[in-house]
Amino acid sequence: MSSTVTPVKEESAQLIGLMAEFEDVTSVFAATEKVRDAGFKNFDVHAPFPIHHIDRAMGMKPTKLPWIALCGGLIGLTFGASLVYFSNAITPEGAPVSLQGYQFLISGKPLFSLPANIPILFETTILFTAFAIVLGMLRLNNLPMHYNPLFKSDRFRRATQDKFFIVIDADDDQFDKDKTQQFLFDAGAEAIEEVWD
Amino acid sequence: MTTMTRESSFPELPDPDAVRNSMGGIDSPEIDNTSDDPRQRAPLVTGDNDFASVTEKVTQLALFPIKKTPKAWWVAFAAALFLLALLKFTIVYLLVTGTGIWGNNTPVSWGFPIVNFVFWVGIGHAGTLISAILFLFRQNWRTSINRFAEAMTIFAVMCAGLFPALHVGRAWFAYWLFPIPNQMAMWPQMRSPLLWDVFAVSTYATVSILFWYVGMIPDLATLRDRATSKTSQVLYGIFSLGWNGSSRHWVRFERAYLLLAAIATPLVLSVHSVVSFDFAVAQLPGWHTTIFPPYFVAGAVFGGFAMVITLAVPARQFFGLKEIITMRHLENMAKVMLATGLIVSYAYATEFFVAWYSGHHYEQFVFMNRPMGSLKWAFWTMFLCNVCGPQFMWFKALRNNLWVLMFSAMCVNVGMWFERFVITVTSLHRDFLPSSWATFVPTKIDYLMLLGSFGLFFTMFLLFLRFLPAVAMAEVKSVLPQAHPHHHGDDHSSSHGDGHDGGTKDGEAH
Numbered sequence: 001m002s003s004t005v006t007p008v009k010e011e012s013a014q015l016i017g018l019m020a021e022f023e024d025v026t027s028v029f030a031a032t033e034k035v036r037d038a039g040f041k042n043f044d045v046h047a048p049f050p051i052h053h054i055d056r057a058m059g060m061k062p063t064k065l066p067w068i069a070l071c072g073g074l075i076g077l078t079f080g081a082s083l084v085y086f087s088n089a090i091t092p093e094g095a096p097v098s099l100q101g102y103q104f105l106i107s108g109k110p111l112f113s114l115p116a117n118i119p120i121l122f123e124t125t126i127l128f129t130a131f132a133i134v135l136g137m138l139r140l141n142n143l144p145m146h147y148n149p150l151f152k153s154d155r156f157r158r159a160t161q162d163k164f165f166i167v168i169d170a171d172d173d174q175f176d177k178d179k180t181q182q183f184l185f186d187a188g189a190e191a192i193e194e195v196w197d
Numbered sequence: 198m199t200t201m202t203r204e205s206s207f208p209e210l211p212d213p214d215a216v217r218n219s220m221g222g223i224d225s226p227e228i229d230n231t232s233d234d235p236r237q238r239a240p241l242v243t244g245d246n247d248f249a250s251v252t253e254k255v256t257q258l259a260l261f262p263i264k265k266t267p268k269a270w271w272v273a274f275a276a277a278l279f280l281l282a283l284l285k286f287t288i289v290y291l292l293v294t295g296t297g298i299w300g301n302n303t304p305v306s307w308g309f310p311i312v313n314f315v316f317w318v319g320i321g322h323a324g325t326l327i328s329a330i331l332f333l334f335r336q337n338w339r340t341s342i343n344r345f346a347e348a349m350t351i352f353a354v355m356c357a358g359l360f361p362a363l364h365v366g367r368a369w370f371a372y373w374l375f376p377i378p379n380q381m382a383m384w385p386q387m388r389s390p391l392l393w394d395v396f397a398v399s400t401y402a403t404v405s406i407l408f409w410y411v412g413m414i415p416d417l418a419t420l421r422d423r424a425t426s427k428t429s430q431v432l433y434g435i436f437s438l439g440w441n442g443s444s445r446h447w448v449r450f451e452r453a454y455l456l457l458a459a460i461a462t463p464l465v466l467s468v469h470s471v472v473s474f475d476f477a478v479a480q481l482p483g484w485h486t487t488i489f490p491p492y493f494v495a496g497a498v499f500g501g502f503a504m505v506i507t508l509a510v511p512a513r514q515f516f517g518l519k520e521i522i523t524m525r526h527l528e529n530m531a532k533v534m535l536a537t538g539l540i541v542s543y544a545y546a547t548e549f550f551v552a553w554y555s556g557h558h559y560e561q562f563v564f565m566n567r568p569m570g571s572l573k574w575a576f577w578t579m580f581l582c583n584v585c586g587p588q589f590m591w592f593k594a595l596r597n598n599l600w601v602l603m604f605s606a607m608c609v610n611v612g613m614w615f616e617r618f619v620i621t622v623t624s625l626h627r628d629f630l631p632s633s634w635a636t637f638v639p640t641k642i643d644y645l646m647l648l649g650s651f652g653l654f655f656t657m658f659l660l661f662l663r664f665l666p667a668v669a670m671a672e673v674k675s676v677l678p679q680a681h682p683h684h685h686g687d688d689h690s691s692s693h694g695d696g697h698d699g700g701t702k703d704g705e706a707h
Contacts, residue, residue, distance in 0.1 A: 024679065025679065025680055025681065025682050026682045029682040030682075044443045044444060044445055045443070045444040046441055046442040046443055046444065047442050047444060047447065048248060048252070048415075048419070048442055048670075048671060048674055049248075049415075049447075049671040049672070049674040049675040049680060050444070050447040050448070050450070050451050050671075050675060051444060051447075051680070051682070052675075052680075052681065052682070053682075054444045054447070054448070055444070055448045058444060058445070060445065060448060063448060063449045063452050065449055065452045065453060065456065066452070066456065069456050069460075073460075083376060083387070084387040087376050087384040087385070087387060088384065088386065088387045088388070097380060097382050098378040098379055098380050098382070099378050100382050101382075101384050102382060102383060102384040104386045104388070106386075106388075109388075113388070116387075116388035117387060117388065119390075119393035119396065119397065119467070119471055119474075120387055120392075120393065120396050122463075122467060123393075123396040123397055123400040123464075123467070124396070124400075126400055126404060126460050126463070126464045126467075127400045127403060127404065129456075129460050130403070130404045130407050130408075130457060130460060130461075131407070133453050133456045133457055133460075134407050134411055134453065134457070136453070137411070137449050137450060137452075137453035138438070140449050141443075141445070141446040141449055141450070143414075143438045143439055143440065143446070144438035144439050145438070145439040146434065146435070146438070146439045147439070148439055148441055150441055151441070156441075157422035157423070158422070159422075159441060159442040160415065160418045160419040160421075160422045160440070160441075160442050161248065161249065161252045161419055161422065161423065162247070162248035162249040162252060165442075
């Protein structure tokens with residue numbers, strides 16, 4: 001590791017934001033509240049683990065992920081119900097052979113009875129919900145995103161290990177390079193780096 | 198000026214060799230954190246650990262250069278690979294020869310393959326219990342063991358899935374189990390428990406993999422950021438999806454994790470219930486009982502916890518994880534094993550009582566035949582291992598003795614396999630008509646395949662231990678005392694009060 005940090009800076013490089021490093025949870029939490037109260041909107045707090053109540057300190061709105069999960073579950077339930085119905089209970093008029101389904105007549109039992117089909121409906125509901133949750137979470141988080149100007153900083157590698165970072169984006173209305181730098185320093189930052197892309 | 202800093206130099210990343218040298222090896226002392234004194238909260242991680250040391254201890258397992266891999270790992274891996282080769286050999290032999298190489302024969306058409314299937318799918322349940330149900334109950338001690346318990350689940354389900362796929366006879370037609378549109382107009386019977394099983398186990402496998410992988414993304418990012426070789430950086434980089442520790446991401450991540458736990462909980466209960474329907478929906482005495490779903494689920498958790506202990510004790514011993522997987526974790530798992538063992542024992546007693554009380558003489562015969570018939574050795578092995586084996590766990594001194602703990606866990610591993618053997622085979626080999634009775638004789642291939650499935654399980658598990666984050670680092674860090682903003686003083690008390698919520702509104706008004 002080198003002892004000086006020179007941000008990668010090309011001719012066309014643009015200032016993306018300022019990255020401030022913090023030593024512990026207490027200081028980053030306090031600084032986050034200051035950033036929020038100063039009216040910044042486009043900023044983020046990077047931490048190696050979820051900090052309790054950081055969403056409130058950042059002024060975040062609740063995520064809509066539960067609604068996505070619910071939709072996934074309902075789609076799964078509908079899919080399961082259609083699957084059991086169309087594959088065992090009816091033959092759609094004029095359907096191609098490969099989609100006709102097969103009607104099992106066993107001991108005169110009805111072709112469609114809800115209790116006997118509940119396990120399938122349950123499993124497809126769970127399966128689709130799980131995919132909705134995972135894909136929804138990744139989508140809302142804009143992941144996968146393998147290119148990120150923050151990764152150019154060696155210092156930032158510790159954001160997934162033991163250090164805490166506040167990054168204020170340059171496109172925030174309140175952003176002013178020198179003032180924001182001083183503001184972050186006053187808020188208790190250990191070190192501040194410019195992020196260029 | 199591009200950089201403002203209070204420090205004179207950029208902090209060096211810790212040297213992995215120094216970390217490894219300071220790490221607790223096999224001979225390092227055990228720290229007792231099993232006290233039940235309510236005045237003191239027992240530490241979840243012992244020793245003088247902080248975010249950096251937890252990161253080091255966990256990542257060094259995955260980031261050892263290949264040459265520096267511990268010898269114990271190579272020995273275990275060689276043994277596992279040998280067994281895996283055995284499995285491959287027996288599968289090829291089976292595919293070219295046919296199912297006649299097994300001991301399965303009328304009336305015992307469900308021999309070892311189904312016994313092994315139920316055994317392995319049951320093992321998986323402890324992983325989901327730890328990762329989902331204990332999460333919902335806010336049992337923070339789970340953080341140290343949930344990752345590898347989940348890995349165990351996935352590998353156990355892989356072993357489980359193998360057997361029914363082979364048991365269908367013509368394994369290359371196993372895809373007929375799935376509702377795929379086809380020119381033969383052939384569809385599965387959706388009201389059959391065997392098909393429910395296909396859906397339950399494949400959903401379980403899929404959801405477990407999603408849950409495991411999602412939980413691992415932040416830890417893969419930690420590995421990416423600590424990796425020194427290009428290959429590891431690229432590979433961990435790809436699979437960590439560009440995770441950067443953003444708190445906006447963390448909030449959604451945590452919500453996703455909670456939701457996954459909430460759906461995995463009914464799922465895990467449903468999976469072994471559905472497996473038990475394979476038996477309970479049949480008319481056969483000894484199978485046709487309503488106690489099966491809860492009895493199977495309890496048995497699955499029981500056997501699964503025994504397997505978690507079996508894996509955790511050597512893993513923490515040989516890989517320097519004694520301070521993260523502490524004595525208290527083992528103690529808690531021993532207690533869960535004892536409790537579920539008692540439920541299983543109670544279920545055994547209930548089965549016998551109901552057989553007697555039903556006045557159904559076929560049922561009564563089956564339950565007399567189990568402890569006294571030709572397969573009584575299997576019944577008594579099961580009884581000794583499952584009912585007596587865990588009883589040592591009543592005593593703290595024995596629970597905290599790793600040899601006794603391992604002995605109990607091994608008893609349960611053996612006992613739970615025999616339980617499935619007893620259920621499957623003793624009911625089938627003596628059914629209603631004495632003229633159709635027969636003796637079940639397993640062949641050598643049956644035994645070799647069972648042994649080989651352990652090869653698959655341990656190969657996968659050892660690869661996991663070696664190359665992936667074996668402990669959920671981010672979660673362990675979040676339960677360290679340093680993770681709470683109030684730890685260093687109470688200067689943020691206002692932030693959780695009313696004034697704070699007002700601040701949130703102001704923030705949104707812009």
